[in-house]
Amino acid sequence: MLKEFKEFVLRGNVMDLAVAVIIGAAFGKIVTSLVNDILMPIIGILLGGINFEDLKFIITPASGEVVEVAIRYGAFIQSMVDFLIIAVSIFVIIKLFTFRTKKEPEVAIVTEVPSKEELLLEEIRDILKTK
Numbered sequence: 001m002l003k004e005f006k007e008f009v010l011r012g013n014v015m016d017l018a019v020a021v022i023i024g025a026a027f028g029k030i031v032t033s034l035v036n037d038i039l040m041p042i043i044g045i046l047l048g049g050i051n052f053e054d055l056k057f058i059i060t061p062a063s064g065e066v067v068e069v070a071i072r073y074g075a076f077i078q079s080m081v082d083f084l085i086i087a088v089s090i091f092v093i094i095k096l097f098t099f100r101t102k103k104e105p106e107v108a109i110v111t112e113v114p115s116k117e118e119l120l121l122e123e124i125r126d127i128l129k130t131k
Contacts, residue, residue, distance in 0.1 A: 028086065035082045043081075052078055 008014060044050045055074025062068035114122070 027089075031085050031089070032082055035078055035085060039081060039085075040078055 040052050044052055052074035055077070056070040056072045058068060058070045060066070060069040
């Protein structure tokens with residue numbers, strides 16, 4: 001069983017998947033930073049100085065040792081922008097990859113064998129030429 005597991009793990013597809021997961025996690029961190037540190041402040045300024053991290057519905061305000069209970073919809077908006085950027089990026093990468101790997105249609109050199117109808121028509125043509 002250990003030998004089969006080793007063969008499974010060392011198979012090309014599993015290694016490719018592991019590399020893709022690691023690169024995807026790093027890419028996700030980059031996109032999160034892009035959204036949180038660059039895009040959302042710019043969008044906030046364009047919308048009149050809104051800080052999306054501060055957008056929330058307070059259900060129970062903090063008092064004493066009781067922590068605030070709130071629905072942080074600003075963080076949700078940031079996560080949605082995060083997702084959209086990642087989704088568009090992956091879509092573009094896949095489109096570029098499939099565009100680069102499209103196989104050109106194979107041009108097959110086929111010597112056509114005339115069908116029975118074509119042979120009969122050629123015979124009729126030849127007969128008509130001789131008359």
